[in-house]
Amino acid sequence: xxxxxxxxxxxxxSAFSWxxxxxxxxxxxxxxxxxxxxxxxxxxRGEKVDSSYRxxxxxxxxxxxxxxxxxTRGTASDSDLYRALRYGTADVTVSSRSPGAGVLIQDAGMxxxxxxxxxxxxxxxxxxxGTLVALLLFxxxxxxxxxxxEKTGRTVTRFNGFxxxxxxxxxxxxxxxxxxxxxxxxxxxFLIPLFGxxxxxxxxxxxxxxxxxIAWAFMLGLxxxxxxxxxxxxxxxxxxxxxxxxxxxxxxGLHPPAKKFNAGQKIIFWLCIILGISISLSxxxxxxxxxxxxxxxxxxxxxxxxxxxxxxxxxxxxxxxxEEMQYxxxxxxxxxxxxxxxxxxxxxxxxxxxxxxxxxxxxxxVEEQWAREHHSLWLEEVQEAEASGGAASPAE
Ligand code: HEM
Numbered sequence: 601x602x603x604x605x606x607x608x609x610x611x612x613x614s615a616f617s618w619x620x621x622x623x624x625x626x627x628x629x630x631x632x633x634x635x636x637x638x639x640x641x642x643x644x645r646g647e648k649v650d651s652s653y654r655x656x657x658x659x660x661x662x663x664x665x666x667x668x669x670x671x672t673r674g675t676a677s678d679s680d681l682y683r684a685l686r687y688g689t690a691d692v693t694v695s696s697r698s699p700g701a702g703v704l705i706q707d708a709g710m711x712x713x714x715x716x717x718x719x720x721x722x723x724x725x726x727x728x729x730g731t732l733v734a735l736l737l738f739x740x741x742x743x744x745x746x747x748x749x750e751k752t753g754r755t756v757t758r759f760n761g762f763x764x765x766x767x768x769x770x771x772x773x774x775x776x777x778x779x780x781x782x783x784x785x786x787x788x789x790f791l792i793p794l795f796g797x798x799x800x801x802x803x804x805x806x807x808x809x810x811x812x813x814i815a816w817a818f819m820l821g822l823x824x825x826x827x828x829x830x831x832x833x834x835x836x837x838x839x840x841x842x843x844x845x846x847x848x849x850x851x852x853g854l855h856p857p858a859k860k861f862n863a864g865q866k867i868i869f870w871l872c873i874i875l876g877i878s879i880s881l882s883x884x885x886x887x888x889x890x891x892x893x894x895x896x897x898x899x900x901x902x903x904x905x906x907x908x909x910x911x912x913x914x915x916x917x918x919x920x921x922x923e924e925m926q927y928x929x930x931x932x933x934x935x936x937x938x939x940x941x942x943x944x945x946x947x948x949x950x951x952x953x954x955x956x957x958x959x960x961x962x963x964x965x966v967e968e969q970w971a972r973e974h975h976s977l978w979l980e981e982v983q984e985a986e987a988s989g990g991a992a993s994p995a996e
Pocket of ligand 1: 861864951960
């Protein structure tokens with residue numbers, strides 16, 4: 601009886617004390633408190649794993665471990681060392697003065713890698729592919745936008761040499777940057793099967809060199825088109841009328857009046873400026889690693905507006921130098937995808953999509969009837985200036 605009573609008390613007490621000591625979170629008793637397979641799988645699934653159970657377990661302060669017999673690190677295990685590197689407690693001394701040099705393991709790198717090769721590329725490809733399909737459908741349904749009226753055989757100067765130089769510097773460099781950027785993003789998948797690893801390495805190296813250096817021409821082009829055209833892209837009352845009928849793009853014979861640039865072109869222009877500045881800044885940050893971090897500050901400002909929270913976004917306000925670079929890379933590519941999709945539509949309308957449009961950027965001279973249909977108010981201004989004796993100024 602006494603024996604049974606003492607066993608009962610012992611069992612109750614041990615069950616109680618076990619319940620007290622049971623660690624929170626997943627049961628790691630099978631691994632003696634160390635990382636379990638489930639921890640690893642959760643991390644690979646991209647779930648947030650609370651690493652506090654091992655973050656401090658780095659062998660630091662364990663003097664006996666340091667004076668043990670197993671070599672220069674004593675009995676400190678590899679796992680201790682790697683945990684210390686991973687959680688930033690290892691005393692890493694590097695000769696490089698780069699801010700990121702002391703970071704040897706960075707967990708967020710895995711998130712970045714899988715986002716870059718996963719959703720970023722998937723949705724980006726949908727956007728570009730979808731835009732091309734939409735343009736093909738537009739072409740099949742609407743056909744080429746023709747000059748409706750009788751051609752006059754007379755031409756008007758639409759853009760002078762400097763305006764065309766600025767356009768082609770900006771647009772040409774953009775196309776080269778787009779092509780070489782896409783090689784960086786998709787090249788491994790499409791070019792290695794075609795040229796082999798050695799061949800791809802040469803292409804990738806050349807492509808990266810071109811991408812990094814053409815960037816300067818793009819930025820110069822951005823400045824030139826801004827200076828040349830900003831004044832013509834201030835919105836005016838005609839833009840609303842133009843937008844109300846979608847510029848007549850979907851209906852034959854409808855030509856809303858417009859000055860030098862119509863509302864659609866103004867939208868393209870401002871998108872080029874905003875996306876051009878954004879892609880240049882993130883590009884500069886990538887070109888000079890760790891020297892121009894921008895995302896921590898941007899996220900602090902963005903979080904203060906409360907908008908990211910409403911969207912369910914958790915933007916980090918503290919990050920390692922490498923994370924800064926990873927965000928710069930992701931942003932750079934996201935902007936590039938949007939920019940390319942817009943420019944696909946622009947190139948279509950500026951070339952095969954609209955009769956007479958390419959001449960504006962080719963020779964600079966457009967058919968007078970084309971100008972009457974697409975930029976009637978601008979044509980009137982040019983002709984009035986000519987009639988009053990002044991040279992037809994493309995700046996009108
Ligand atoms: C083969 C490629 C391209 C062609 C055929 C082309 C054609 C044209 C044409 C014909 C115009 C003048 C439209 C008019 O007279 O009203 C124009 C304007 C313009 N282009 Fe391009 N372009 C090309 C590439 C680009 C690229 C890559 C960019 C920017 C990254 C760009 C940005 C602009 C801008 C901002 C304007 C002034 C606003 C506008 O007309 O929308 N172009 N382009």
